[in-house]
Amino acid sequence: MQLHNEITAATYFVIALIVTLVAGDFASTFFYHVPQHLWFTLHLRTHHDRRRSYFDHAVLSTSPAILLDGLLGAVPYLAVAALLWRFSWPGALAGLALGQLHVWWRHTSQLGWRTPDRLRRLLRPLSIVLPEDHDGHHRNPDIEFGDIFRFYDAPARALMARLAPTSRRARNACRRATRRVPARA
Numbered sequence: 001m002q003l004h005n006e007i008t009a010a011t012y013f014v015i016a017l018i019v020t021l022v023a024g025d026f027a028s029t030f031f032y033h034v035p036q037h038l039w040f041t042l043h044l045r046t047h048h049d050r051r052r053s054y055f056d057h058a059v060l061s062t063s064p065a066i067l068l069d070g071l072l073g074a075v076p077y078l079a080v081a082a083l084l085w086r087f088s089w090p091g092a093l094a095g096l097a098l099g100q101l102h103v104w105w106r107h108t109s110q111l112g113w114r115t116p117d118r119l120r121r122l123l124r125p126l127s128i129v130l131p132e133d134h135d136g137h138h139r140n141p142d143i144e145f146g147d148i149f150r151f152y153d154a155p156a157r158a159l160m161a162r163l164a165p166t167s168r169r170a171r172n173a174c175r176r177a178t179r180r181v182p183a184r185a
């Protein structure tokens with residue numbers, strides 16, 4: 001009975017940990033990250049601020065706008081962890097901790113980190129975002145979506161393509177085009 005309970009608790013722990021990361025990344029990607037890229041400026045002004053190193057604004061900075069972007073991006077993970085709390089709070093907490101470690105790790109390319117081949121071979125089939133992948137998102141903000149899992153990249157890009165006509169970029173382009181018309185007339 002005792003052993004059975006321990007096995008059950010361990011299973012719940014693993015399930016809660018995985019669900020916190022997978023569902024948290026899903027919610028953060030589709031309800032925060034993609035909408036920010038389409039319609040808002042906070043994330044672009046902070047996380048994609050090219051005037052400073054992204055290690056600084058992802059890990060070190062204490063500027064309020066940068067912290068707000070980080071917090072809003074973390075809310076979906078926290079919500080999923082809260083839902084899983086009674087199922088296995090240690091698993092939900094471990095998921096959040098691993099998620100935070102992954103934030104730090106995925107920004108280490110600028111510090112010169114290169115993922116060793118063995119680790120890369122291990123993580124590729126799990127579709128886990130490597131620092132090199134996330135570096136791609138900082139170089140080109142239109143690619144490499146998904147904080148932790150790369151399988152969210154394709155659906156995120158497809159969604160962004162569908163919603164592109166409604167984006168801030170499209171609105172601004174339209175505004176610039178209409179502004180140019182009277183000049184030409």
Ligand SMILES: [Zn+2]
Pocket residue numbers: 047054058107134138
């Ligand atoms: Zn980043």
Ligand SMILES: [Zn+2]
Pocket residue numbers: 033037043047048137141
């Ligand atoms: Zn982004």
